[in-house]
Every structure is written in C-alpha cells, then in structure tokens.
Amino acid sequence: MQLKELLKILACPKCKGNLSLKKMFLLCKKCKLAYPIIDEVPDMLLEDAWSLERAKKENFEHKLKL
Numbered sequence: 001m002q003l004k005e006l007l008k009i010l011a012c013p014k015c016k017g018n019l020s021l022k023k024m025f026l027l028c029k030k031c032k033l034a035y036p037i038i039d040e041v042p043d044m045l046l047e048d049a050w051s052l053e054r055a056k057k058e059n060f061e062h063k064l065k066l
Helices: 052-065
Strands: 020-022 025-028 033-038
Touching: 025 052, 033 052
Parallel strands: none
Antiparallel strands: 020 025, 025 033
C-alpha cells in the first residue's frame, strides 16, 4: 500500500487529526509536528516526531546535498 493510500486511514497520534505528505515527512499542521518517513515507513512515535520548523530546515539542507 502506498503512503498516499495510507493517509486515508492514518491520523496524528497526538491529536488524531489529518496528516499530509510532504517529501520525507507526514505532517500534522494542527500539532505542528512532522513524522519522518524512513525507508518508506512512517515513524509515528511521538518521541520521534519533529517540529515543523526542524522538518523544513532538514528538507532545505537535504536539497542542498543533491
């Protein structure tokens, strides 16, 4: 099952809100959290979640490495 299909059934573990897919993260705009996707597997543990600001910075730095 692709991540886009999984978004129909996945929810933010903190607020149970909707998630969106952005590059290498699942984002919850309500909680302002980003859940990293590692080897095509979303890491949905709260203790592993990133702030949206950190995710934006990581995405920017990742683009610079390409």
